[in-house]
Structures are given as structure tokens and as C-alpha cells.
Amino acid sequence: xxxxxxxxxxxxxxxxxxxxxxxxxxxxxxxxxxxxxxxxxxxxxxxxxxxxxxxxxxxxxxxxxxxxxxxxxxxxxxxxxxxxxxxxxxxxxxxxxxxxxxxxxxx
Amino acid sequence: xxxxxxxxxxxxxxxxxxxxxxxxxxxxxxxxxxxxxxxxxxxxxxxxxxxxxxxxxxxxxxxxxxxxxxxxxxxxxxxxxxxxxxxxxxxxxxxxxxxxxxxxxxxxxxxxxxxxxxxxxx
Numbered sequence: 001x002x003x004x005x006x007x008x009x010x011x012x013x014x015x016x017x018x019x020x021x022x023x024x025x026x027x028x029x030x031x032x033x034x035x036x037x038x039x040x041x042x043x044x045x046x047x048x049x050x051x052x053x054x055x056x057x058x059x060x061x062x063x064x065x066x067x068x069x070x071x072x073x074x075x076x077x078x079x080x081x082x083x084x085x086x087x088x089x090x091x092x093x094x095x096x097x098x099x100x101x102x103x104x105x106x107x
Numbered sequence: 108x109x110x111x112x113x114x115x116x117x118x119x120x121x122x123x124x125x126x127x128x129x130x131x132x133x134x135x136x137x138x139x140x141x142x143x144x145x146x147x148x149x150x151x152x153x154x155x156x157x158x159x160x161x162x163x164x165x166x167x168x169x170x171x172x173x174x175x176x177x178x179x180x181x182x183x184x185x186x187x188x189x190x191x192x193x194x195x196x197x198x199x200x201x202x203x204x205x206x207x208x209x210x211x212x213x214x215x216x217x218x219x220x221x222x223x224x225x226x227x228x229x
Contacts, residue, residue, distance in 0.1 A: 001169070032213055034215070038152075043202065043221055043222065044152060044219060046216055049214055049215070049217070051213075053213075089152075089216065091211075091213075091215055091216070095168045095169060097154060098151060098152040098153065
């Protein structure tokens with residue numbers, strides 16, 4: 001099975017900060033990597049698919065990059081509504097696997 | 108409007124069975140693979156199962172293989188997850204999520220249902 005790791009597991013940041021979250025796969029997954037945002041009590045929301053394609057309706061301050069085993073999600077200028085937990089997902093091979101999540105909190 | 112609506116959650120005793128459903132609307136259900144994902148209280152997301160658009164292939168997480176069965180009815184636009192031999196660790200919100208069009212592609216998991224809670228407890 002492909003293992004996904006995320007770093008950091010948690011972080012605090014301020015409105016306006018630039019934030020980068022990293023996701024690593026234990027083996028190559030091409031660009032079969034998606035990023036999700038989840039707020040407490042809410043359904044996960046897809047932000048990025050195919051590693052770097054922005055979901056329609058998602059603000060352009062979100063961007064994704066990477067291929068193979070290392071991927072990043074960047075938020076260029078944090079907004080108050082961005083404080084949430086972020087998950088990566090590999091869907092290259094079965095079983096699909098999510099990263100453990102990165103909790104982004106307000107500093 | 109694309110929509111997925113889960114139902115059938117509830118409380119079940121350890122060792123028991125439960126079937127949850129996911130009703131799809133607003134898209135051609137029979138053209139898309141479908142996934143189940145779960146989230147235990149206070150925990151992260153956990154991929155559970157997948158079924159191809161035509162039901163010809165299914166895949167499972169190791170933790171549920173042999174106990175859970177995913178199926179679909181393309182005439183009723185409904186996805187199912189039959190859960191047998193339930194354990195306390197299966198307690199979670201179960202979400203269905205739309206997969207990719209026909210074959211595998213990078214465009215999947217764009218639409219999720221609101222989830223249905225399954226509690227395994229005596």
C-alpha cells in the first residue's frame with residue numbers, strides 16, 4: 001500500500017501569511033494527488049486535483065504543485081476562512097490513501 | 108445540481124450488519140465510478156471502497172476487506188455499502204464521493220454527500 005505523509009501536522013499562522021503544506025508518497029503516484037479542506041462538522045471540499053488543477057470556484061490564492069512522490073499545497077495570502085484541516089489523497093493505486101491531515105490554526 | 112445524499116446510518120451492535128445508501132442526482136450516475144470514505148470521530152479521512160461505473164470491479168481498504176461490500180443500482184442511481192461483522196472501530200461518518208468518468212482519471216472526489224453516522228456499540 002502507498003503511505004502518505006504530511007508536514008507539518010499542525011501549524012499556526014496569521015492572516016496574510018503565505019503557507020505551504022507538503023505531502024509525500026511512499027512511491028510514485030504521477031499526478032494522482034488531490035487536496036481537500038475540511039472545517040469542523042463539515043464535508044471535505046476538494047481544492048486541487050491532478051496535483052495542480054484548481055477546482056472551479058476555489059480562490060486563486062490556493063495552488064498545488066508536484067509530481068511523483070512530493071507535492072505541495074500553497075496558500076499565498078491566508079484569509080480568516082482558510083483556517084481548517086487540509087488533507088492530501090493519492091488515487092493512483094488501490095487502496096487509495098489519505099494523508100493524516102494538517103491543522104491550520106490562527107496565530 | 109449535482110448531489111449525493113446518504114442514508115441508512117444508525118446504531119448497531121458489534122458483530123451486526125448495516126447497509127448504507129447514497130442516492131445520486133444531477134449527473135449521469137452510470138458513467139462514473141463511486142467511492143466510500145469514512146471519518147471516525149475526531150480523526151482523519153479514511154478511504155473505504157470503490158466500484159467502477161458498471162459495477163464490474165470493486166476495491167477495498169484492507170481494514171474492511173471481506174466484511175464490507177460495495178454495490179450499485181444504475182437504474183435507481185443509488186450506491187450501497189453493505190457492512191457485516193461490524194466492530195467498534197468502524198464507528199464513523201460514512202461519505203460517498205463521486206469518482207472519475209468511466210475509466211480512471213485524475214478528476215475524482217469532486218462531489219461528496221453530507222455523510223451518514225454509523226455507531227457500533229453494545
